Structure formats: C-alpha cells, structure tokens
Amino acid sequence: MALTDTSAWRALTAHRDTIQGRHLRELFADDAQRGQRFALEAVGVYFDYSKQRVTDETVRLLLALARERGLDEARQAMFAGDVINVTERRAALHVALRMPKGESIRVDGRDVVADVHGVLDRMAAFAAKVRSGKWLGHTGRPIRNIVNIGIGGSALGPVMAYRALRHYSPRELTFRFVSNMDPTDLAEAVRDLDAEETLFIVCSKTFGTLETLTNARAARAWCLARLGSERALPRHFVAVSSNAERVAQFGIDTANMFGFWDWVGGRYSMDSAIGLSTMVAIGPDGFADLLAGFHAMDTHFRDTPLERNLPALMGLLGVWNTNFLGAETVAVLPYSQYLSRFPAYLQQLTMESNGKSVVAGRAVAVNYQTGPIYWGEPGTDGQHSFYQLIHQGTHVIPCDFIGFCQALDPLGDQHDLLMSNLFAQTEALAFGKTHEQVLAEGVPEWQAPYRVFDGNRPTTTLLLERLTPHALGTLVALYEHSVYTQGVIWGIDSFDQWGVELGKALALRVAPELAGAGEPAAAHDSSTNALIRRYRQLKAGQA
Numbered sequence: 001m002a003l004t005d006t007s008a009w010r011a012l013t014a015h016r017d018t019i020q021g022r023h024l025r026e027l028f029a030d031d032a033q034r035g036q037r038f039a040l041e042a043v044g045v046y047f048d049y050s051k052q053r054v055t056d057e058t059v060r061l062l063l064a065l066a067r068e069r070g071l072d073e074a075r076q077a078m079f080a081g082d083v084i085n086v087t088e089r090r091a092a093l094h095v096a097l098r099m100p101k102g103e104s105i106r107v108d109g110r111d112v113v114a115d116v117h118g119v120l121d122r123m124a125a126f127a128a129k130v131r132s133g134k135w136l137g138h139t140g141r142p143i144r145n146i147v148n149i150g151i152g153g154s155a156l157g158p159v160m161a162y163r164a165l166r167h168y169s170p171r172e173l174t175f176r177f178v179s180n181m182d183p184t185d186l187a188e189a190v191r192d193l194d195a196e197e198t199l200f201i202v203c204s205k206t207f208g209t210l211e212t213l214t215n216a217r218a219a220r221a222w223c224l225a226r227l228g229s230e231r232a233l234p235r236h237f238v239a240v241s242s243n244a245e246r247v248a249q250f251g252i253d254t255a256n257m258f259g260f261w262d263w264v265g266g267r268y269s270m271d272s273a274i275g276l277s278t279m280v281a282i283g284p285d286g287f288a289d290l291l292a293g294f295h296a297m298d299t300h301f302r303d304t305p306l307e308r309n310l311p312a313l314m315g316l317l318g319v320w321n322t323n324f325l326g327a328e329t330v331a332v333l334p335y336s337q338y339l340s341r342f343p344a345y346l347q348q349l350t351m352e353s354n355g356k357s358v359v360a361g362r363a364v365a366v367n368y369q370t371g372p373i374y375w376g377e378p379g380t381d382g383q384h385s386f387y388q389l390i391h392q393g394t395h396v397i398p399c400d401f402i403g404f405c406q407a408l409d410p411l412g413d414q415h416d417l418l419m420s421n422l423f424a425q426t427e428a429l430a431f432g433k434t435h436e437q438v439l440a441e442g443v444p445e446w447q448a449p450y451r452v453f454d455g456n457r458p459t460t461t462l463l464l465e466r467l468t469p470h471a472l473g474t475l476v477a478l479y480e481h482s483v484y485t486q487g488v489i490w491g492i493d494s495f496d497q498w499g500v501e502l503g504k505a506l507a508l509r510v511a512p513e514l515a516g517a518g519e520p521a522a523a524h525d526s527s528t529n530a531l532i533r534r535y536r537q538l539k540a541g542q543a
C-alpha cells in the first residue's frame with residue numbers, strides 16, 4: 001500500500017491541523033512535566049524531544065505509522081542479514097562490524113562476525129606496531145605520519161573520527177586526510193612531511209574510485225621520487241578494500257591489505273577496516289570502545305520497544321517535521337569543536353542514504369518528500385553566522401543540539417559558558433520573545449517588530465556525559481538507525497546510491513575534451529560547450 005494511503009498517514013494529516021495552531025509555549029504551560037515526559041535516556045544519551053512540536057497524540061500516531069510500515073520486522077531483517085538493500089540485492093550488515101567476538105551472523109552460510117574479528121585482530125597488530133614505532137619505513141626510520149587517501153565513506157568517517165577523538169591520540173603522530181581530486185589536497189597534505197616517515201593508507205571499498213586511485217598514484221610517485229626504489233613501497237603503502245584483485249593490480253601487496261565486505265556500505269564503514277587510521281590514532285583499545293558504543297546502540301535499537309527506542313523516535317520525529325510540518329532541512333549543531341566534521345559526516349550518511357524518490361521494490365515514484373537536507377557547524381561559531389535565519393527567518397529548521405557535560409580540555413568556566421549557550425538557544429528557539437516582552441524591555445515601538453522572536457521552532461537536544469570513543473560510537477549508530485527508520489517509513493532503499501553515477505560517467509567523457517583544442521569533441525548542450533571552450537582558452541594562458 002502507498003504510504004499516503006495508510007491509515008496512520010491519514011490520521012497524522014488530520015492531526016497536523018490540530019498542531020499547526022499550537023505554540024510550544026502553550027504545550028509547556030499545559031504540562032509542567034513536559035520536559036521530563038518527552039525525554040528518554042539510553043546508552044548514555046539523554047534525548048530531549050520536548051521542544052519538538054508534538055503531543056502525546058502525535059507520538060502515538062507516529063508509532064502507529066512505524067508499525068503499519070513494518071519497522072518492527074524491518075529492524076529484525078537488518079540484524080538477520082536479510083537482503084534489505086533491494087536495488088543492489090544484498091544485506092546491509094554494518095551491525096555485524098561491531099558485534100562482540102563469539103556472536104554470530106551468517107551470510108550465505110558463513111559466520112561474518114568471525115571474519116570481522118579476524119580483520120580487527122590484524123588491524124590491532126598493525127596499529128600497535130605503528131604506534132610503538134616498530135613499523136619501520138624503507139630506510140629504517142619509524143613511521144610518524146599517516147596519510148589516509150579515500151573519498152566519501154572512505155574519508156568522511158576517518159577524518160570525522162580522528163578530529164572527534166583527537167584528544168586520545170598521541171601527538172607525536174601526524175594524521176592527514178586526502179580526498180579531493182583537486183591536486184591541492186595531496187600537495188598540502190604532504191608538503192611538510194618526510195617520506196621516510198610517512199605511511200599512506202589507501203582506502204576504497206571498490207578500489208575503482210577515480211579520485212582515490214589518482215591521489216594514490218600521485219602519492220606513490222611522491223614516495224618514489226624521495227625514496228628512490230619500488231622496493232620501498234610496501235613499507236609505505238597499505239590498502240583497505242573489499243577488492244583484493246584491484247589492490248594487487250594497483251601494486252599494493254595484498255599481505256598489506258585489510259579487507260571488508262560488499263554488505264558494508266561506504267557510508268556505514270567507519271567501524272570496518274576503513275577505520276584503520278582511527279585505530280592507529282586512538283589505539284586498539286580505544287577502537288574496541290568505539291565499537292562497543294556502536295554495539296550498545298545497535299542492541300538498544302534491535303530490542304527496545306518503539307516507544308522507548310531512541311533511533312526509532314528520532315527518525316519518526318524527522319518524518320513528522322519533513323512530511324507534516326514542511327521542514328526541508330535539519331541543522332546539526334554540536335557544541336564541541338572536536339565534532340567539527342560531524343555535520344559533514346552526517347551529510348553523506350543521511351543524504352546519500354535517503355535522497356531517493358523511487359519506492360524500493362515497487363519502482364514507482366514517491367508522492368511525498370523524503371530525506372531532508374542536513375547541514376551544520378559547531379556552536380557557538382554558528383550562532384554568529386546562520387542562527388539569525390533559524391530564529392527569525394521564514395523557514396522551519398529543526399535542529400539537533402549535541403552537547404557534553406564534561407570538558408575534555410577544561411579551562412576556567414569556558415565549558416559552562418559553552419553549554420549555557422546550547423541550553424539558551426533551545427530555549428530561545430522554543431519560546432521566543434513576544435511583542436509585549438520586547439516593549440517591556442524599553443524597545444521603542446517602531447523597532448519592536450524587528451526584535452520579536454516568534455519561537456515555536458523545533459529542536460532536539462542530545463546530552464552525553466563526555467566525548468569518548470564509546471560516546472562517538474553511540475551517536476553515529478543513533479543516526480544510522482534513525483536514517484534506516486526513515487527509509488522504512490518512506491519505503492526507499494537507504495543503502496544504494498545510484499544518484500552518484502551519472503555525474504561520474506559524464507566527467508569521464510568531458511576529461512579528454514579539456515586537454516584538446518578547438519571545438520569540444522562531443523556534442524554537449526550550448527552551456528557546457530561554452531564553458532569547456534572558455535576553460536581551454538583561459539587555461540592556455542597558464543604559466
């Protein structure tokens with residue numbers, strides 16, 4: 001049945017009209033316990049959704065929608081290794097990556113958890129060698145610089161996790177991350193590095209991604225020019241991939257390869273061997289703690305009834321905001337400088353997963369909105385840039401505020417000041433400031449309208465004790481499962497990414513034309529032809 005024909009969807013549509021006219025001021029005034037009643041705690045995450053524009057009835061109807069759309073069965077199917085990635089005909093089994101030793105999930109008769117731990121053990125041995133200075137470069141010097149080359153899921157997870165957990169990494173090791181086809185990325189990453197002490201981790205699930213292979217070739221040339229011998233390369237290059245054949249073709253010894261599997265999606269892979277740089281940074285024990293955090297949230301998602309299930313509720317609130325309150329974006333606002341790349345990481349996770357418009361398995365177009373646009377920056381920086389629009393603009397922008405109760409780098413009362421800003425922002429967004437309040441502050445009548453805050457702007461607050469590897473794992477898994485929850489409601493495949501293919505193919509067609517002269521060889525549209533011509537003309541002037 002089409003989503004919009006379900007009885008729960010219809011009930012929510014009718015219910016929306018009763019919510020439209022209600023203000024969060026009123027909802028809080030009517031229920032002194034609202035702040036507690038619309039909050040949950042699980043796996044170390046305090047999840048306050050009381051400042052979302054919902055009532056008990058909204059939540060009841062959203063849960064009914066989840067049941068009618070089969071979320072209970074869908075979450076069991078994920079953990080059973082069923083083919084939930086229907087358009088690519090495979091399982092999406094990232095939960096197996098963080099299962100403790102001894103548990104088991106079978107895919108085609110094979111215990112994949114045992115395979116996962118086989119790779120984790122090899123990664124741990126390698127990471128320990130690098131960290132202790134026992135992994136030597138070709139000239140006998142210990143490795144001190146680690147450069148991760150990869151893009152998308154093979155980059156965003158590693159760089160996000162490194163920045164998030166930098167507090168726990170040894171400062172004598174330098175970590176760099178190269179992803180962009182722009183040669184500047186590699187040039188700047190290696191500019192001040194000594195090749196004798198540098199190790200490249202080439203990460204690519206397919207080992208066929210143009211950006212990664214191009215950067216890896218350039219890195220190899222950089223190494224060869226400095227170390228003078230092909231024999232040096234095995235000490236300075238390791239690979240992470242699910243394609244051993246291509247790794248060997250590229251020229252990396254598969255003895256120096258860490259594998260993973262086609263049932264791990266790129267954007268769900270930061271806890272697979274793609275996390276090798278993370279493991280070198282925080283150590284095998286730190287990485288085990290990260291995996292334990294993921295696993296704790298997995299278990300919570302799998303076993304907890306929907307009404308107390310954090311990822312399920314988070315996903316459903318997103319559906320409510322997107323499909324019933326007309327929100328088109330979600331702002332992710334971590335009050336932690338360590339989480340500076342968390343919004344970028346979530347952009348791939350959420351938008352590559354749920355940026356779809358065809359119903360999975362039925363091949364018909366959806367007639368409702370699907371995945372919203374995710375964006376964000378750490379607070380308090382964002383407050384001095386785009387928060388103006390969130391407070392007084394014309395768009396509804398639901399926000400996720402993320403904060404920690406303990407500082408990793410305590411400095412006077414700065415952490416309290418940071419967190420007071422987080423709490424104050426959620427208060428301001430919910431309750432605003434009325435015209436009367438503005439006048440009562442002595443603001444002149446003519447200026448008052450500009451200084452009114454309507455409020456009633458929905459936010460969720462995620463409060464955790466401290467930013468540890470475990471906490472990061474729980475946070476990422478929370479978003480992963482909330483994305484899946486939404487995919488199930490919308491009936492789309494959250495695990496494919498066909499939308500990235502067309503641009504890649506066209507770029508390959510354009511590339512040879514940029515090198516030529518005269519008219520572009522292939523007949524593009526008049527805009528693209530003119531751009532190519534202009535590019536060639538101006539490029540010719542380059543010194």
Ligand code: F6P
Binds near residue numbers: 204205207212267500
């Ligand atoms: O651009 C799409 C994509 O396929 C992502 O899904 C993936 O994370 C990224 O490219 C990198 O792919 P690979 O790890 O195979 O190089």
